[in-house]
Amino acid sequence: MSELIDFTLVSVALLGIGIYGLAVKRNFIRMLFAIEIIINAANLNLVAFGRFLPHSGGQTLALFSIAIAAAEVAVGLSLIIVAYRMYHNVDIADFRSLKG
Amino acid sequence: MADIAFLALAVITIGSAIAALEMRSLIYGSIALMGTLGGVAGFFFLLDAPFVALFQIAVYVGSIAVLILFTVMLVKRELIFKKIEDPRRKFAGIGLMLVMMVALGAVFIDSGIKTITTDEPPVNFRDIGADFVMYYWPALILMGLILAGSVTGALVLARREDVENERTN
Secondary structure (H helix, E strand, O other): OOOHHHHHHHHHHHHHHHHHHHHHEOEHHHHHHHHHHHHHHHHHHHHHHHHHOOOOHHHHHHHHHHHHHHHHHHHHHHHHHHHHHHHOOOEHHHOOOOOO | OOOHHHHHHHHHHHHHHHHHHHOOOHHHHHHHHHHHHHHHHHHHHHOOOHHHHHHHHHHHHHHHHHHHHHHHHHOOHHHHOOOOEOHHHHHHHHHHHHHHHHHHHHHHHHOHHHHOOOOOOOOOHHHHHHHHHHHOHHHHHHHHHHHHHHHHHHHHHHHOOOOOOOOOO
16 A cells, blocks of 8 residues: 555645646636645545544545535636626636726 | 555546646646546545545536536637636746645655554544534534535526626627
């Protein structure tokens, strides 16, 4: 069986990729992808530490995290739909109506 | 040492995460995102957490990825195939990613995590159920309310007909 450090390193790699996506991409939908990847890196860490301690708290917290992420995606996608209806674009550089 | 299944899952997960962000077409990108989410579910199976893995498959691969695919299909055709990014920021972003991976990875490898191994049996999923109803039941109720509230809010936001920008009129 693999060790804890292996899972942690995969999670670090996923976190790095997600941060790269958030920093570079300007497409709203791609940024949502990056956020999903970061959330999954966090869940992987939770379950991995829960397995190796071992404690049931890790899996319980991961289940909560997955459910809350589902709510976040629903709101994010509806924001994309509203923003697309307003600007006919998904480029976040165009979404400036809150700018003074 | 890592075994074959772990290595294969790691390659699938990380490779499709990169593909999700770098593919030109958003539709292929969201299918690659499904690969990442499924790969993480595979890791959960390796970690003896089948309950969380099936939850991940049902919620992420089954519903969120499909929701994203449908939203992508609502977007104009030329926007799906257009890459919108800052070319100047690209190298800075790659640098940030590498610095972050190397720094965090060095910290983890250097820390005591490396020596943690376990021979104990995995957590029984009955313990998770007991956790939910005995210790975390207020949080569970709160989570249900948050989910209901956010889904209602999302529906109200997406249904609004009066949202029009003055630029388009």
